[in-house]
Amino acid sequence: MIVITIDQNAIEERLLPSLSPSTWWENFIPKKVNVFMWKFRLDRLLLRINLATRGINVASIQCHVCNNQLESMDHLFFVCETANNLWSRIKVWIDIDMPSCSSWYDWWQWFENIDQRHRKKEKIYAIGTATLWLLWRFL
Known part of the structure; x- marks a missing residue:
């Protein structure tokens, strides 16, 4: 009989690099939104251009x-007029100085560099992911 042992940590380190934002999982966000964000970051959403x-x-x-x-x-999540209007309203609602972003990369760079306490940064991330999720559900 052959026994194969699997090192779960080795598999995760190889397949899911811990520093990659594409695999960032947050417990305070619903699972379906986490899965959406995972697909979003990997650009695997069923958009017309991807299809x-x-x-x-x-x-x-x-x-x-x-x-x-x-x-x-x-375009769909940041540049399109509908998305741009929603982001403008979110900025006013949360009263934070957020630049107009034309891509996920722009938003992520801004988010990573804002100087906020951990708890407030979590809330900003949750609002950002909820905005993206709602845009996806609406569009």
């Missing part, structure tokens, strides 16, 4: 909200 690049026939790869640009992740 088309995988060979799936889609009628149009233009944004179905504004019909002005390609339906990419950055």
Whole structure:
């Protein structure tokens, strides 16, 4: 009989690098939102541009909200007028100086560099992920 032992930590370190924001999991966020954010960070959402690049026939790869640009992740969640208006309202609501971001990378860089206590930073992250989740559900 052959016994195979699996080192769970070795597997996780190889497949899920701990410093990668694409695998960041937060306990204070609902599981479905964590899964959404995981797919979001890896750019694996079922957007028209992603479907088309995988060979799936889609009628149009233009944004179905504004019909002005390609339906990419950055456009749909940050640049599109609907998303931009929502982010503007969120900034006013939470009363924080957040720049206009044109991509997830821009938002993440801003978030990583803000000087806030841990608890407040958690709240800002939760509001940011909830905003992205609601945009996804709405769009």
